[in-house]
Amino acid sequence: MRRIYLDDARTTPVRPEVVQAMLPYFTDVFGNPSTIYACGQEAKGAIEEARSRVADLIGAGIDEIVFTSGGTEADNFAIKGVVHANESRGKHIITTPIEHHAVLETCHFLEENGCRVTYLPVDGNGLVDPAEVRRAIASDTVLISIMHANNEVGTIEPIAEIGKVAREAGVYFHTDAVQTAGHLPVNVDEMGVDLLSMSAHKLYGPKGIGALYIRKGTRLVTFMHGGEQERGRRASTENVPGIVGFGHAVALAGEEMSAEAERLTSLRNRLIDGLMEKIDHTRLNGHPTQRLPNNANVSIAYVEGESMCLNLDFDGICVSTGSACSSASTEPSHVMLALGMSPLEAHSSLRMSLGRWTTEEDIATVLEVLPRVVGKLRAMSPLLKNQ
């Protein structure tokens, strides 16, 4: 049975070319990049080459990229770093209720420590209104953190418009671009952002490596103290193979981005249209057009997401549900609730996120298997249908 993996929003496999590029840095070129002998300097050179690839992808300067252990660290660093460095200006943060936990939990932590956080409402499609952002800005606002695209429902936020608002008000602007970097055009100047988070394992690179873009002149406190790595902004011996893999994955993603986005959009539309046609009481979650090319998120009434998830797994199909498929949590997704959905609707949602190995046959298989699974589950729970 061929496994059909439709969970790229959660993580992606590493491209074989990327693995090949990383391998020498585990064994031959293992030297510490802070040393002056050749095998250290060679590692240092590889890091700087990767840094320039990452910078190129997002239109940044080379010295504006700091490697981190992933998207979560980049989000923590951006938010805590700016808030702590600018306490004299105020302690107010503006964000949204649909951010990734890496942003939301950081904001909750800061709230417990004396910060004020405004969670802007989003509309039924998950969009933030830039006018609402402007209205929320107060004299003590130091940071706006709004994601580029949502990882669950795929909605793409009007970042450039929000960037203008932030610029006019002189407030730092951070965006979590983990779902878009390497998938859609990302340019820090066009978007008007001061800080931007990325993660390698969402773009066919390895886990445990990411980056934070920090615009030159941004005041930010370091929270990894130690050596002088990353120009003193993030101590610890660099994850050289990870950084090299990240750089390679980024270069490949940049080359293939537009063709791949087009291919995925067409496959995704076929999937969404097919599900709507074949399964009654199905609705699309997130914005109909302003959405990630690879994201299909639907609610299928009268069935539980988790049951669908487990049944699809029997057929080798990996998907996610709005209640964190078979993972620890059975709480309905905070994103679904913020979009105004009931807990029941959230529990009946399914997210399918396509990737570079998804084929037309895969989509055809899902369109055959999922309606059968839903039919079976609905027949088993007639009570649910009478609610």
Ligand SMILES: *Cc1c(COP(=O)(O)O)cnc(C)c1O
């Ligand atoms: C996956 C993800 C993260 C976390 O990145 P890690 O590298 O796994 O820490 C943060 N934000 C978004 C939107 C994500 O999808």
